Amino acid sequence: MVTINELYDLDHTLAKEYLQRFTYPWEALKGIHDFILELGPTLKDYQEIQPQVWVHPDAVLAPTAYLGAPCIIGPRTEVRHGAFIRGNALVGADCVVGNSVELKNVILFDHVQTPHYNYVGDSILGYYSHMGAGSITSNVKSDKTLVVVKDKEETIETGLKKMGAMLGDHVEVGCNSVLNPGTVIGVDTNIYPLSRVRGIIPAHSIYKDAENIVSKA
Incomplete structure (x- = not known):
């Protein structure tokens, strides 16, 4: 449930082959x-409006x-x-990067919306995923140790000091939620507003709180 093939339809990003x-x-x-430095110069329909910005x-x-x-x-x-793209950002087609939004080291698939007061760092957001107003990815643990992806049954060492959240396709994150380092959210899952999310959240579910995750089925 946490692999690239399980989370994303790669036909909706320029990063497919990568x-x-x-x-x-x-x-x-x-x-x-x-x-991005490799891909940018190959994009025939794009304009390099300043060095290394296509x-x-x-x-x-x-x-x-x-x-x-x-x-x-990307197009459209x-x-x-007031959007602040710090660099290392691949933003797809038909996306919204809203007011006071900060992006850093991210891949946004097509149709991703980060419309209001979002911080998204060291993260990948899948096709048609949406960050509600004020929701953020926290990408560094408070004790500065390496990030681990885990749930009740599985623990995966990432070897990374900085990792935000991996959002599958069609994920909806409620307003003012915090996605803690190493969060992975499966496809077609909804996160309640004001949530504190950690670990692996199953696909096709509704996250109300850590002890109350219900299936949509």
Whole structure:
């Protein structure tokens, strides 16, 4: 339930061939920078509006948005006022990067929405996933130890000091929720507002709290 093939439809990202190199999505985090630098110059329909920043002509950029290199912004994506893209960001088609949103070392599949006051760092957000207003990914543990992905039955060492959240396709995260380091959320799962989420959350479920996760089936 935590592999790339289980979480994502790779036909909805420019990172398809890159992600196919790995088993787990967090394994791709270290190479996002170099991958974007390789991919950017090959994108025929994109414009390099500043060094190492490639933007599709159909994207809409607010004049107050900051686009740090390297990054790629896909067609019909809207980057709104006050957005802060720190770099190492691949943003797909038809996405929303909203006001006061900060992105850093991320892959956003097509149709991802981070519309209001979100921090998304060292994370991968699947097709049609949505971060409610004020929801964030926490990407560093308070004790600064390496992040571990775990649930009641499984523990996986990532070897990473920085890892936010892996959101499968069609995940809905409620407003003002915190996704703790190493969170993995399965496809078509809803997270209640004001949630504190940790570990592996099953696909096709509703997360009310850590002791109350119900199946949609």
